[in-house]
Amino acid sequence: MTEFSDLSEIQDGSDEKLENAVGDQDDIIVSNDVVKSPTNEIIQVLQLTDNKNKDQIVYSLLEKGRQSLIDYRADIPTEIYTKEMDSKDSKLLELLKTYFQRIWEVQYGSPNEWFSLFLKQYQNGENHDLYERILTRTAEYGNKYMNNCSILSIVLQLLFEAIDDTCLHETNVFNELWLTITNNGLESVKKYADYIIEDVMDEQINKKPSALFQALREYYREQLFSLLQQSNIIYRQNVYELALDSVAEHGWLTGVEVIKRKTTSYAYEKLLKNIHSYQLQQQAQESKEHDTPLISMELELISTETSPMHTDSFEKQGKHYMNFFSAFSLKLRMFSQREWFG
DSSP states (O other): OHHHHHHHHHHHHHHHHHHHHOOOGGGGOHHHHHHHHHHHHHHHHHTTOOTHHHHHHHHHHHHGGGGGGGGGGGGHHHHHHHHHHHHOOEEEHHHHHHHHHHIIIIIIIITTTTHHHHHHHHHSTHHHHHHHHHHHHHHHHHTTTTOOOOHHHHHHHOOOOOOHHHHHHOHHHHHHHHHHHHHGGGGGGGGGGGOOOOOHHHHHHHSOOHHHHHHHHHHHHHHHHHHHHTTTTTOHHHHHHHHHHHHHHOOHHHHGGGGGGGSHHHHHHHHHHHHHHHHHHHHHHHHTTTTOOOOOOOOOOOOTTSGGHHHHHHHHHHHHHHHHHHHHHHHHHHHHHHHHHH
């Protein structure tokens, strides 16, 4: 018979394996050399050596890009400000491009070989101009379009080349694409076929593991594993990884169906409820960030005390809820266009 101490060790071991599978965000840090070099040069270029706000200005530039310098115009000599803000070849812009490129290579590329190879294909191949466009955009606006997963955002920006700067600034297409793919998975990119080369889209959908599939795995991994754990689904690598692959391809609710027979009905029902709650939070956050009206939707939540026999009913409600995101995207687009054109 297993002693309680042994059970504790088993649980601790399971938690440790889960932490290793999810990855510790603190393990992925930018080396001091990556940050220090542009910091000192930026201070020199903008003549900030004796400026009391220099640290704040540099931090803002490294987070929000060159355009954030507008907020500190009074701190910069007029001639320097005009030169560095109006020129596409300004020293400041080049420093920021170098900084973000090293972030991509060191922080994102080192632990993800597939991402490093993907970047090199664009950087050194026939799509070099596209790579430069996305890198320059990042240097201009920093993390503005990175949302909560820089790797996925970079991959999407490179693949969906028709979403240029004008489209990005004047429409809500990229936000709609993000909302769709982070809820419905890889296959949902077909809805945005107008913005991606057909051969590229087919390759991303049909060739496994494609860069977009890998990026979606990175996006879903931490939250999915957390929801599985919250739902009392014990960490088993084959189950968690199976769920991750399926969710990355098919989205939240359809994706988790793959583990329905590999866990208890009670735990599976709890998982569906947790996913539902998470999506409501995401939708509310999306509305807040983009200043769009929150679209109300009545959904019956099944209590965790309810019999597992109601799981199928809840799944149907969940799938109905997924259709809501398509309607939400349409509302988002209509609202955005109404605001833009007055």
